[in-house]
Amino acid sequence: MHKPCTYARVKYVTTEARSVPNKRDIILEATIRVLRERGLSGLKVEEVARQAEVGKGTVYLYFEDKQDLLKALVEYHTQRFYADAAEITASERPFRERLERLLARRLAFVDEWRGLWAAVAREANPKGQKAWLTGLHQHYQGILERFVASGVASGELRPDLDVELTAAALAAFGCSPQLDFPREPYIQQLAEVFMKGVCA
Amino acid sequence: MHKPCTYARVKYVTTEARSVPNKRDIILEATIRVLRERGLSGLKVEEVARQAEVGKGTVYLYFEDKQDLLKALVEYHTQRFYADAAEITASERPFRERLERLLARRLAFVDEWRGLWAAVAREANPKGQKAWLTGLHQHYQGILERFVASGVASGELRPDLDVELTAAALAAFGCSPQLDFPREPYIQQLAEVFMKGVCA
Known part of the structure; x- marks a missing residue:
């Protein structure tokens, strides 16, 4: 191949x-x-x-065949997203600005694939699907861990954060809602909740 | 029907x-x-x-047919989850406790359907899928808006929160990661990030 x-x-x-x-x-x-x-x-x-x-x-x-083509397609698009995510999160900009850019890119990726990704992934690799997707996601998790660690190192994030679990929370947080909210205030709100929480 | x-x-x-x-x-x-x-x-x-x-x-x-059966199945399971979510979020317990229970129930729901839901939903309703799923999700969004509003009313959440967008952020936050983290600390971390954010 x-x-x-x-x-x-x-x-x-x-x-x-x-x-x-x-x-x-x-x-x-x-x-x-x-x-x-x-x-x-x-x-x-x-x-x-x-x-x-x-x-x-x-x-x-x-x-080799249609299945191989679909598997390559999922990897091609996912890796393009990961490359962008790695570039955005590794830049010299303030953490909050990198976070908003990452969320915007992530939501665009989810929008692009909405309703198609799961079906393609299922058809592409019906047997080894879980291990394959976990492998892909592990790469994203690594990007997010380096991102969170960079924010801790710069003093923009709390020093006592669990880097691994915070990265996992951020990965979850990037899912797009099924409802169509205006994109810009939604991204601002996601970033605000992630940064400052909702406590009184 | x-x-x-x-x-x-x-x-x-x-x-x-x-x-x-x-x-x-x-x-x-x-x-x-x-x-x-x-x-x-x-x-x-x-x-x-x-x-x-x-x-x-x-x-x-x-x-009527297999498609009708699959559509009913998605609605049956989704509505059971929504009924539980409504009960959990409407209880008299502290907001943080309700939040952790909601996240636990949500992740169990995602786990139960992982890899199956999208395929079933697609086969169940290939044409009117978007409107149908949006209708289902709108109900969940309503439950979460009442939950966030109750926390604002009790003084546990910030009074200046945008209730609609915060509910949407919470809906996004309940996605399970593709990686298998120990469930209990992951839920604690999700709740902590949602409540208090990650700012230094």
Whole structure:
């Protein structure tokens, strides 16, 4: 299975080798468009190939079957979110500002996948699902632990916080409500409750 | 479609009428057992009837088809959770104690349905899903708004809280993490962060 190259590796590979991750990404982008238009039951490899402007055989160069394609799709989108989350939380900005940016990015990710993610994940990996999803989430938990620890280190957060459990609470806190509240005041309120709580 | 009777109504109805919601509930309980054992793809009305110890025709007296059965199942379990949430949050206990009980019940509900709820909800109501789920969630949002308002009224919560957005934040906060933390300290931490925040 091809993995996306890191930038460090791409620097030194030939033009042809560099085109490999790009075509893979193009196919994954086409897959999400087909999913949005036709839903999971309407997802056909032929249509993915057509939208990606490649032959059907090319799709099978990168992905064993539809299940493998869906698994790669979940990982591709999740890892793009994690990369953004890592960048946002590791910046030099004040903790509160990083928190609001993280919540905004997280809610956009949840919105993007709402109603689709669980179905895709289930179809992508019906057997080893729990271990696979736990592995993905463990990575996010690590990002959030470093974020909380950075806030403790800078003195913006309480020194007695349990870093691991606070990170887990923050992960839970980033779920979007089923109701459509105006996004900006909702994010402000989430950040305010997380930072200062609700006690009188 | 039969609806479960409220206790107030059941008091005054005949034995035969009282047996109606019971048989319906027995079928719904059998459905969840079959789902747990065989998954959504293995759910057959015959097997539900066998486990409920009724004829297949009896299932169709209460539910039009499998889709109707699944929709009723989601509503049955969701409304049982909401009834518990309403009872917990409306009690006379201190706000913090009610909050911890609510979070414990909420996480148990999420655990019970993890990986199954979204798939069942999708199959149960593929077309009107968003409006249907929003309607269900609106009820929970109402319970949480009354809960937050009661804490403001008693002076346990800040008087300047936006009740609607704080309730929405609390709804988001009740999501279970994908990782298995020991439940009791996790609930304590959720409650602590919600009540007092993380600021230094």
